[in-house]
Amino acid sequence: MCCCRPTTEHVPVPRRFARPGDAVPGLVGTVGHNDLVKNDDRAPDTAAARKARGAFFTPPQITRYLADWAIRSSADAVLEPSAGDAAFLVAATERLRELGAEAPALDGVEIHPASAATARRRVAQAGGKARIRTADFFDITPEPGYTAVLGNPPYIRYQEFRGKQRAQSRRAALHAGVTLSALASSWAAFTVHAALFLRPGGRMALVLPAELLSVNYAAAVRKFLFDRFASVELVMFDEQVFPGAEADVVLLLADGFGAGPSGHAVIHRARNAESLTSELVQRHWSPVDPSDKWVSGLIGSRAVDELQTLHDGGRFSTLEHWGDTTLGMVTGNNGFFALSPARVSELGLRSADLLTLSPPGSGHLRGLTLSPGQLASLGADGKSVHLFRPTGRLSAAAQRYVEAGHAAGVHLAYKCRVRTPWYLVPLVAPADLLLTCMNADTPRLVTNRAGAHHLNSVHGVYLRSEFATLGRDLLPLAALNSVTLLHAEMVGRAYGGGVLKIEPREADRWLVPSPELIAERADELRAVRRTVAALLGKGRLLDAVDAVDDALALNADLESVQAARHSLASRRAVRSRRAR
Structure with missing residues (x-):
């Protein structure tokens, strides 16, 4: 990887931070000393406390790699906006000293006082001076005086990232012209805000969640990076770098x-943190729209071009063209509302108290259909194939069950207490097709011949009237092709345990065979249906896909498509094994 020519010009220190040796208002103690924090700040910094504020400390191979890339002159002014216990600041100190700086001074921000004190001590031991402000980074007004900003921003999911802190973060991003949705996790605004501390030509090296590549809420961040930096580089890992975290990471190198x-x-591409010292495989990638997902950058242009050609030629269309994909029902307590036949019998509930239900989860949806017979078999195995959803006046048995639920506190669950009466689950109509949303291999479409209701562990696909008959008959079968499998990896998002998740908005963009192609190849598809069903029953997904590819007679470079899908799926599989 080439670096720009090191600069030797003097960089002014922003007024927000002190010069070497100064006492800094708002800091705990003074610069460069092993300070003691006040008694009320000495709460132990446990793993749970770090996770709550999104702090995952970074392996030294990564801190050193990013420091070496970002810092190119002994005169570089360095900021670490999420200092933690100074892993990056120590690496930056060592880098500056290697470049000739004596007792280099570096700036940082850390919200946790005990970590800030530890950071100052560690930087002093490394031969530097750390000016660390104990504050919320979003409270600090950017002053663009830094040559290099580096670090590992806090990762707090939107469910826990709320209130004043969320409002501050969104205002900070808006200051840069970036509008973030309410679903954005903490790192998104942090990345944008951190960039505003750079002087013109400055560099930013961050550890970010791999969500940067794929989630919808990061679209504005992706566009910001391409719009504001002359060069954007990413380092992807085949293995998990933070086994204790729930997300994969990428390294962002923006110059x-x-x-x-x-x-x-x-x-x-790097195998793991240790392999950063070796020569990395690299690929140049030019997105048509930088705000779109960046997953295509991992697989090269040939496979992407094939997908585009098939879509432009009308052979493939988005799932949204077929119909609407929606979330399933949220009960508030599946253990209470989802019942097995044996439990129904034990409670003495009537058929009027119940609705047919696809059991919680999606492990039973690995074939082509969910039929009444399959549902009965699942019920005989103890699966919850009934939804407690009484209509009209409560029967005596239903009344007893409601009272038992109330006594057990079921009515206090959030989704229960915000509806009246608490025991009536808001209904979603039975869907034409069911779509699995959490997948170890690939998303599956399943024809809902049982007419079962579904919970939010799967999505429902409601076909347009003109496509309903054809779609129920053949779309789940036709969707098991190499092109659709690859595109699922591109529009979905991979989680740390190797799971591929697809949400309704992502499913809307998912490429599946078009109605015209399926109608054209209907006889060939029906001819392989039993073979494909048998292969799926034996867990031989890729053999089933080969049979469907042949039936569709795709005029495409399937070799590059299959290789691309294998590459993306293998990355997930490797991370899944490492997470065990």
Whole structure:
């Protein structure tokens, strides 16, 4: 990886931070000393406490790699906006000393006082001076005086990232012209805010969740990076770098702040943190729209071009063209509302108290259909194939069950207490097709011949009237092709345990065979249906896909498509094994 020519010009220190040796208002103690924090700040910094504020400390191979990339002169001014216990600041100190700086001074921000005190001590031991402000980074007004900003921003999911802190973060991003949705996790605004501390031409090196590549809420961040930096590079890992965290990570290397837009990105592949010292495989990638998902940058242009050609030629269309995909029902307490036949018999409930239900989860949806017979078999095995949803006046048995639920506190669950009466689950009509949303291999479409209701562990697909008959008959079968499998990896999102998740908005964009192609190849598809069903029953997904590919007679470079899908799926599989 090439670096720009090191600069030797003096960089002014922003007024927000003190010069070497100064006491800094708002800091705990003074610069460069092993300070003691006040008694009320000495709460132990446990793993649970760090996770709550989104702090996951970074392996030294990564801190050193990013420091070496971002810091190119002994005169570089360095900021770490999420200092933690100074892993990055120590690496930056060592880098600056290697470049000739004596007792380099670096700036940082850390919200946790005990960590800030530890950071000052560690930097002093490394031969530097740490000016660390104990504050919420979003409270600090950007002053663009830094050559390099580096670190590992806090990762707090939107469910826990709320209130004043969320409002501050969104205002900070808006200051840069970036509007973030309410679903954005903490790192998104942090990344944008951190960039505003760079002087023109500055560099930013961050550890970010791999969500950067794929989630919808990060679209504005992706566009911001391409628009504002002259160069954007990413380092992807085949294995998990933070086994204790719930998300995979990428390394962002953004150079030339204010000199954008960048016309392309460079994607580097590394096996793990230890392999960063070796020569990395790299690929240049030019997105049509930088705000779109960046997953395509991992697989090269041939496979992406094939998908585009099939879509443009009308052979494939989005799932949204077929119909609407929606979330399933939320009961508030599946253990109370989802019942097995044996439990129904034990409670003495009537058929009027119940609705047919696809059991919680999606493990039973690995074939092509969910039929009444299959549902009965699941019930005989103890699965919850009934939804407690009484209509009209409560029967005596239903009344007893409601009272038992109330006594057990079921009515206090959030989804229960916000509806009246608490025991009536808001209904979603039975869908034409069921779509699995959490997948170890690939999302599955299943024809809902049982007419079962579904919970939010799966999605429902409601076909347009003109496509309903054809779609119920053949779309789940036809969707088991190499192109659709690859595109699922591209529109979905991979989680740390190797799971591929697809949400309704992502499913809307998912490429599946078009109605025209399926109608054209209907006889061939029906001819392989039993073979495909048998292969799926034996867990031989890829053999089933080969049979469907042949039936569809796709005029495409399937070799590149299959290789691309294998590459993306293998990355998930490796991380799944590492997470066990």
